[in-house]
Amino acid sequence: MPPPDGWSTIDNNPTYNWDIIDADDPVWPGSVHSGQYAAWIERDLSNPSDEWLISPEIELTDAYDSISLDFWCRALSDGSGDATIKLHITGEGFDDVIWNLRDDENWNTFDYRNKTFDLLSYQGETIQISWQKVGLKGWWFALDDVLLSGEGGAESNISIGDIKGGLVQVSAEIKNDGDADANDVEYSIKVTGGIFNRINVTTTGTIETLAAGASETKTTDKPIWGLGSILIVVEANEPFGSGDNETANGFVLIIFVKV
Numbered sequence: 001m002p003p004p005d006g007w008s009t010i011d012n013n014p015t016y017n018w019d020i021i022d023a024d025d026p027v028w029p030g031s032v033h034s035g036q037y038a039a040w041i042e043r044d045l046s047n048p049s050d051e052w053l054i055s056p057e058i059e060l061t062d063a064y065d066s067i068s069l070d071f072w073c074r075a076l077s078d079g080s081g082d083a084t085i086k087l088h089i090t091g092e093g094f095d096d097v098i099w100n101l102r103d104d105e106n107w108n109t110f111d112y113r114n115k116t117f118d119l120l121s122y123q124g125e126t127i128q129i130s131w132q133k134v135g136l137k138g139w140w141f142a143l144d145d146v147l148l149s150g151e152g153g154a155e156s157n158i159s160i161g162d163i164k165g166g167l168v169q170v171s172a173e174i175k176n177d178g179d180a181d182a183n184d185v186e187y188s189i190k191v192t193g194g195i196f197n198r199i200n201v202t203t204t205g206t207i208e209t210l211a212a213g214a215s216e217t218k219t220t221d222k223p224i225w226g227l228g229s230i231l232i233v234v235e236a237n238e239p240f241g242s243g244d245n246e247t248a249n250g251f252v253l254i255i256f257v258k259v
């Protein structure tokens, strides 16, 4: 059975590599912590191991108050030889070993144990989490219930500010009142109306990044010619975030738009 989507392994020799074990067919009873399966690597008594179990890339690019890695594992911390399990956090330009089973634990019984690590310092990075079995012999290692959780911190908040008229154009202020940057803010300014409904101008665009507390003023990119009452509808939205829409009434005096 392959690992779940996006997970991968690196096998540096053909024997005793990362595998999935089934609770109904346990290598050792109790080696699955919950559900039907767990990850597992057997000790290798003759070839030094260098076997990796690697998570998908995880973007920690939003704002968080906390980021926590939690997992359950079952192993002894010593055993013969020198093999250990190293927990790596890797990303662009870094490879941090944040846990070493043999050095950091003193586990003499085969209990499932819970480990928790604070990963808040990786906020802003795209990381991968890896368990590396490295060295000769050691013990088998079972891993289950890996959970990465984050609690939200700052959020963006898109709103529409002033809508203004001018010489053949309408402008609208798009604001981010939140305390986190807004990304890919899609906006539209639609102007309709006039005598015989001859005015129909829509301007759309995307603001790649609208910093926290910042605003940008966007202007219709086609001239508004005509005469009479108009309706202005401004919308701005983040694809997976906040949004706002506002309407305003105005009047076009041939070439001057009065809002």
Ligand SMILES: [Ca+2]
Binding pocket: 012, 013, 014, 015, 016, 017, 044, 048, 049, 050, 051
């Ligand atoms: Ca191996």
Ligand SMILES: [Ca+2]
Binding pocket: 032, 033, 034, 035, 036, 037, 038, 144, 145
């Ligand atoms: Ca499981």
